Amino acid sequence: MKLLKDKIIAEAQIIDDRIIKVDNFLNHQIDVQLINEIGKEFKRRFASEEVTKILTVEASGIGIACITAQYFNAPVVFAKKHEASNVDGEVYQSQVYSYTKDKYFKIRVAKRFISSQDKVLIIDDFLANGNALGGLIEIVEAAGAKTVGVGIVIEKSFQQGRQNLTDKKIRIESLAIIDSLENGTIHFR
Amino acid sequence: MKLLKDKIIAEAQIIDDRIIKVDNFLNHQIDVQLINEIGKEFKRRFASEEVTKILTVEASGIGIACITAQYFNAPVVFAKKHEASNVDGEVYQSQVYSYTKDKYFKIRVAKRFISSQDKVLIIDDFLANGNALGGLIEIVEAAGAKTVGVGIVIEKSFQQGRQNLTDKKIRIESLAIIDSLENGTIHFR
Numbered sequence: 001m002k003l004l005k006d007k008i009i010a011e012a013q014i015i016d017d018r019i020i021k022v023d024n025f026l027n028h029q030i031d032v033q034l035i036n037e038i039g040k041e042f043k044r045r046f047a048s049e050e051v052t053k054i055l056t057v058e059a060s061g062i063g064i065a066c067i068t069a070q071y072f073n074a075p076v077v078f079a080k081k082h083e084a085s086n087v088d089g090e091v092y093q094s095q096v097y098s099y100t101k102d103k104y105f106k107i108r109v110a111k112r113f114i115s116s117q118d119k120v121l122i123i124d125d126f127l128a129n130g131n132a133l134g135g136l137i138e139i140v141e142a143a144g145a146k147t148v149g150v151g152i153v154i155e156k157s158f159q160q161g162r163q164n165l166t167d168k169k170i171r172i173e174s175l176a177i178i179d180s181l182e183n184g185t186i187h188f189r
Numbered sequence: 190m191k192l193l194k195d196k197i198i199a200e201a202q203i204i205d206d207r208i209i210k211v212d213n214f215l216n217h218q219i220d221v222q223l224i225n226e227i228g229k230e231f232k233r234r235f236a237s238e239e240v241t242k243i244l245t246v247e248a249s250g251i252g253i254a255c256i257t258a259q260y261f262n263a264p265v266v267f268a269k270k271h272e273a274s275n276v277d278g279e280v281y282q283s284q285v286y287s288y289t290k291d292k293y294f295k296i297r298v299a300k301r302f303i304s305s306q307d308k309v310l311i312i313d314d315f316l317a318n319g320n321a322l323g324g325l326i327e328i329v330e331a332a333g334a335k336t337v338g339v340g341i342v343i344e345k346s347f348q349q350g351r352q353n354l355t356d357k358k359i360r361i362e363s364l365a366i367i368d369s370l371e372n373g374t375i376h377f378r
Contacts, residue, residue: 062251063265075221
């Protein structure tokens with residue numbers, strides 16, 4: 001997606017060979033016009049799929065998921081991340097390891113928000129090692145629902161997230177795929 | 190806002206005299222069509238204001254802020270809530286006490302995302318004691334910017350949030366004001 005790649009080139013901060021920060025438009029400040037174009041592009045790519053729910057995880061995924069959901073006419077469910085979150089009643093949960101924070105945390109979704117009839121499109125900002133995404137897919141599986149696809153804004157292909165998920169045979173669409181950040185330069189696929 | 194009040198009556202869970210849960214459409218699952226109507230209503234109420242930024246706090250505020258931002262053609266900035274959040278460089282921060290979790294946490298916004306020229310509309314899901322909102326207003330003041338208004342989805346008027354903020358002389362628009370939850374019944378203003 002050219003608009004997104006241009007924005008990444010213009011505004012992303014390359015921290016090191018593995019980390020890129022897009023706080024200017026995706027993770028802290030949100031460029032809602034850009035996210036609208038991203039939502040339309042997800043709709044275009046998954047136009048053939050019936051989607052009854054958009055699933056993401058707090059916090060950065062929520063804005064992207066909500067804007068995208070407008071094009072699918074489906075509600076958003078966001079998994080909650082912290083032990084102390086007020087999720088009442090029965091929950092599906094999954095343990096996720098965060099490389100960024102070097103710790104495990106739980107992600108949880110109240111059971112009543114995903115039924116076995118649901119066709120779920122998972123939306124997230126980044127695909128790196130695929131741990132958070134794997135956790136979301138586990139939750140959909142636990143509900144007996146179907147993940148019809150995964151829409152990612154930025155994939156870092158050198159961190160193996162996609163490979164870690166290939167045995168799931170789920171279609172993953174990433175709008176910008178970064179093959180390398182070496183020498184302070186972004187190499188897109 | 191009748192549509193919102195009807196939704197609250199139909200789907201909110203009254204936990205006790207002080208707590209109401211709206212996980213069905215606002216805080217865990219998000220009814221994006223409803224949020225779109227909420228966004229339009231915020232635009233109608235603040236139509237006379239120039240808004241250059243929409244400010245909220247993670248996590249529940251983000252979806253509402255992003256949908257609302259479409260009607261103001263302004264970017265969203267969300268304050269980050271946790272010590273470990275990756276906010277780099279200089280930040281504005283504020284200490285906020287959470288009654289729900291009975292602890293203090295910090296909310297932080299990178300300085301580069303609010304300038305002294307900004308006209309900020311603050312959007313949040315709930316106004317109860319007003320602690321989170323007070324923290325956001327402090328951050329706008331620290332940046333030398335102006336809070337042109339506060340848009341709240343649900344205000345619990347019996348928890349004094351509005352009174353705690355009256356000396357700030359900031360216009361607060363709440364789309365549903367709950368005066369009491371006594372005896373398991375919702376009394377709207």
